[in-house]
Every structure is written in structure tokens, then in C-alpha cells.
Amino acid sequence: xxxxxxxxxxxxxxxxxxxxxxxxxxxxxxxxxxxxxxxxxxxxxxxxxxxxxxxxxxxxxxxxxxxxxxxxxxxxxxxxxxxxxxxxxxxxxxxxxxxxxxxxxxxxxxxxxxxxxxxxxxxxxxxxxxxxxxxxxxxxxxxxxxxxxxxxxxxxxxxxxxxxxxxxxxxxxxxxxxxxxxxxxxxxxxxxxxxxxxxxxxxxxxxxxxxxxxxxxxxxxxxxxxxxxxxxxxxxxxxxxxxxxxxxxxxxxxxxxxxxxxxxxxxxxxxxxxxxxxxxxxxxxxxxxxxxxxxxxxxxxxx
Amino acid sequence: xxxxxxxxxxxxxxxxxxxxxxxxxxxxxxxxxxxxxxxxxxxxxxxxxxxxxxxxxxxxxxxxxxxxxxxxxxxxxxxxxxxxxxxxxxxxxxxxxxxxxxxxxxxxxxxxxxxxxxxxxxxxxxxxxxxxxxxxxxxxxxxxxxxxxxxxxxxxxxxxxxxxxxxxxxxxxxxxxxxxxxxxxxxxxxxxxxxxxxxxxxxxxxxxxxxxxxxxxxxxxxxxxxxxxxxxxxxxxxxxxx
Numbered sequence: 001x002x003x004x005x006x007x008x009x010x011x012x013x014x015x016x017x018x019x020x021x022x023x024x025x026x027x028x029x030x031x032x033x034x035x036x037x038x039x040x041x042x043x044x045x046x047x048x049x050x051x052x053x054x055x056x057x058x059x060x061x062x063x064x065x066x067x068x069x070x071x072x073x074x075x076x077x078x079x080x081x082x083x084x085x086x087x088x089x090x091x092x093x094x095x096x097x098x099x100x101x102x103x104x105x106x107x108x109x110x111x112x113x114x115x116x117x118x119x120x121x122x123x124x125x126x127x128x129x130x131x132x133x134x135x136x137x138x139x140x141x142x143x144x145x146x147x148x149x150x151x152x153x154x155x156x157x158x159x160x161x162x163x164x165x166x167x168x169x170x171x172x173x174x175x176x177x178x179x180x181x182x183x184x185x186x187x188x189x190x191x192x193x194x195x196x197x198x199x200x201x202x203x204x205x206x207x208x209x210x211x212x213x214x215x216x217x218x219x220x221x222x223x224x225x226x227x228x229x230x231x232x233x234x235x236x237x238x239x240x241x242x243x244x245x246x247x248x249x250x251x252x253x254x255x256x257x258x259x260x261x262x263x264x265x266x267x268x269x270x271x272x273x274x275x276x277x278x279x280x281x282x283x284x285x286x287x288x289x290x291x292x293x294x295x296x297x298x299x300x301x302x303x
Numbered sequence: 304x305x306x307x308x309x310x311x312x313x314x315x316x317x318x319x320x321x322x323x324x325x326x327x328x329x330x331x332x333x334x335x336x337x338x339x340x341x342x343x344x345x346x347x348x349x350x351x352x353x354x355x356x357x358x359x360x361x362x363x364x365x366x367x368x369x370x371x372x373x374x375x376x377x378x379x380x381x382x383x384x385x386x387x388x389x390x391x392x393x394x395x396x397x398x399x400x401x402x403x404x405x406x407x408x409x410x411x412x413x414x415x416x417x418x419x420x421x422x423x424x425x426x427x428x429x430x431x432x433x434x435x436x437x438x439x440x441x442x443x444x445x446x447x448x449x450x451x452x453x454x455x456x457x458x459x460x461x462x463x464x465x466x467x468x469x470x471x472x473x474x475x476x477x478x479x480x481x482x483x484x485x486x487x488x489x490x491x492x493x494x495x496x497x498x499x500x501x502x503x504x505x506x507x508x509x510x511x512x513x514x515x516x517x518x519x520x521x522x523x524x525x526x527x528x529x530x531x532x533x534x535x536x537x538x539x540x541x542x543x544x545x
Contacts, residue, residue, distance in 0.1 A: 013541070042541075043541070046539075046540050046541070049392065051388065051391060051392075051539065051540035052539050052540060052541065053537075053539065068536060068537065070391075070393070070394050070395060070396065070397065071394050072394075073392050073393050073394045074394045076392070077392075078388070078392045080385065080388045080540075082385040082388070084384040084385040084386050085386060085389070086311060086314075086315065086386055086389070088314055088315075088318045089311075089314075097307050097311060098389065098393070100304055100306075100307040101304055101307055101308065101390070101393040101395060102393060102394065103304055103394070143389065144392075
């Protein structure tokens, strides 16, 4: 069993701070690194993978630093986000080359095993140049796990996959985690992280905004105040009725638009129709005002 | 492990359209020599022309052109398209990676330039094998020095091809021709000095003693090699968004 430990890690490029004073540990099981695009996820993964030097703090695999220590790759499998692979190789040649460069004693058997794990044997004799996005993603995973590493780092592994491939990849990660491996993957999609992670790290603007098990983070996200905008035939009457309900914290009528703030997402959506009925108003539009992932994240950061 | 590294490097180089274009460029001096023979020149004149063709065109233009394109692409193209990560994510000493890549690139440059230079000389002179062999051998040594320089350059800057070409034109082409003192660090002069020493003394003679040329060439090659290893050990991969 292996673990990656980050202690007070920062990384900046010139004047731009990409990662700001982050500490955490990734142990056995599946850890999801969640954050919007540009939050510093790839920078963090690259530092963990030993491809980038931390500007401050240290990044260790077990007891040694990852930066400038190629030996760590015996214990780490890394799946980069970028799609580029040696397009002239067939899938099997690519995985086989990985096995050979790892110095494995039976590279052929290892390659076959890895290709079988990602369920790609049919395509493995075709050049990668002709692969779909999802197939490329899987052959990259096969190459990364060909030497059976205790730690697997994947940067946006579900990108470009169709739902079936996504489920298969999730099963694969789960089964590898069940064997005691430490798996870390990044994603900007909440549902992906929610479905398979034992533990979640939320990164926003280079900072660790939240970490822990998913249920806790989910609660933080759903318990936060939500805003809805409503258009109706009689905004003022509807506002009065809504304000009578305990779930509504504030209402505002401005520019022909009714904005409602609530601490209980579910209760509001259930009560709004009856409130409209009582007010004798027709609902024209009901829309969450701030449901983008970014707003969820920025709430977590402000908290 | 070494074999895999070498074969991927070689396939990466040969798969580039640029490399195939270089075959055509390499054929150029041979074609020129053939056309020249059609004019049925005298022996002395042909010797002079053949020497100039091999020294000025072969070692002066073809060799640096091929070396800059192959040398900068060997690691540079992988850095550019991101496939370098698959190599870096292996427990292989970076020193070994640079050695294998340099040797492969060198051999590709030699394969493209060496036979072309020797054959052009052979045709132009009407069969002076000694001269052709001397220049062919000189291009093998020049190829190593150039390739090491350009491979290191590609790990220093992402604009290695442009800077490398500028260096070839400005330094090797103009400055080293104008000022005698600068010739000691001109790859082309090193190569010509070797050709001279191997019995190719003819139309073009080096302004450099062969020992000085070989010693400086060895130092430059080693420095470039050491720089490449150092840079590869510290190469940083940044995300697309960073």
C-alpha cells in the first residue's frame, strides 16, 4: 500500500498562483479531485506524478519526494489528460512498449492482461490514430496499469467517454481500488466524483476548498442558500404567498422578475406551485439562478 | 528497454513528413553532380567542383539542415505534442533516454547525409573514391556534433527549429566565414578539418588544424549532451490551462 502526501504545497508560474498552500494525503481507495476548469487540478496531479516541481512545500510518495525521482514510476501509473499518444503505434504496441520500458520480465503477458482489463482486445491491433476518444482513454489506462502499480493517477479519465464506457471505467477503478490500490482521479463533473469516490477533494482557484467523504460535501452543497428566479402573472401576490412559507428566506421583486432565496431546495420546488395557486398567479418560468458548478464551488470557498 | 526506446524514437522520426522531404533534399547534391558531369569537365576542374560540392553544399548546407530538423524533432516533437509524458513516466534514468535518442537521431542524420555527400563527390569527380570517403566520414562526425547541439537546444527552447536555422545561417554560414577567430567553434570547420586530414585536401581546405577541430568538436558535443541530460531531468509538464 502506498500513499501520496502533500504538505503545504504551492505552485506558481511567474505571478500566477496555480496551487496555493494545499495539504492532503491520498491513501488506498478512490479519491476524486473535483474542481472547475482552471482550478489547478492538473497542476496538482502533475506535481504528484513528479512532472512538476512544487514552488513551496513538498510532495511525497511514501517516504520520498516525487520530483526528479524517476524510480517512483515503478509504483505510480499516470494517465495524462492530453489525448496525444504515439498515433503510429497500435494499441497493443503502445501498451507493450510501456511494459518493456518498465523493464518487466514478461511484457507480452502483462500487455495482454492490461488490455483485457480495459476491455479493448478487439481494437488492440489497430493504430491508435484511428481510435475514438473513449478508446484512447482506455488504452492510456492500460498502458498506465501494465506494471500493476499500487498508485494510479488519472487526469479527467471520463472525458470523451460515452455512458457505457464511463460505467465500465468506473467498474474498473472500483475493482482496482478493491485490491488495495490508491487511486486519484480528477474531474469537473460532480456526478462522476459522487458515484465512485470514497473521498473527495474540492479544489477551487488553487485552494483546497473542502475535503472528506462525499456525503458531507454533498450536504454542504445542497444546504447552501439557493436562489430561484420566477416570472409569473402576478409577482407581488406570489411573493407574499411564498414568504409565508418557512423555507423561504427572502424575496425580491425587481425589473419584472421575482427572486426567491431558500435554504431548502426541495421544499421550495414543492411549495411554489401551491403558492401560485393561492395567489391566483400563473407561473410562467421558474429557474435556478446560480446552479452552475462554479457558483457551487465559490460558495464552498467563501464559507 | 533500450531497443523499445530506440524503435519508438526511430518510428517517430520516420513518420514525420519532414523526414521524407529530407530524402529529396539529400538527393539534390547527387543530381547536381550528375548534371555537372554532362558538361564533360576536365579532371582538375572536376576535382575542384566535387570538393566544393561536398564541402560547401554537403557539409555546409545539407548536413546542418538535416541535423537541425532531425535533432530538434527527436525530443522536441514529443515535448510539443505531449507524448513525452509516456517516456517520462517510466523508471528510466534520463541519461539513458538522452543517449539512446541522440544515437538514433545521429544515425538517421548520417543515413540521410553521409551517402548523399559521398555519392555526390564520387559522381562529380568522376570516381575519386578517396575524396568521397574523406568527406563522407567527416559528415559522420559533423552529424554527431550538430545533432547533439540541436537536441540540447530543443530542451532549452520551444523555438529550437527557428533558432537552430538562424544559427546555421548566421553563425555557420556568415560569421565563421568572415572572421578567422570564430572558426575554432564552427561545426562546419571541424568537419572540413577532419575531411582534410583524411585525405580530402583539395579545393576547400579548413583553416583549422585537425587536432584542434576534433578536440573542440568533442568538447562541444559533450557539453551539449550534458546540457540535454540536465534539462530532461528537470523538464516540467504544465497543464493546458496553466
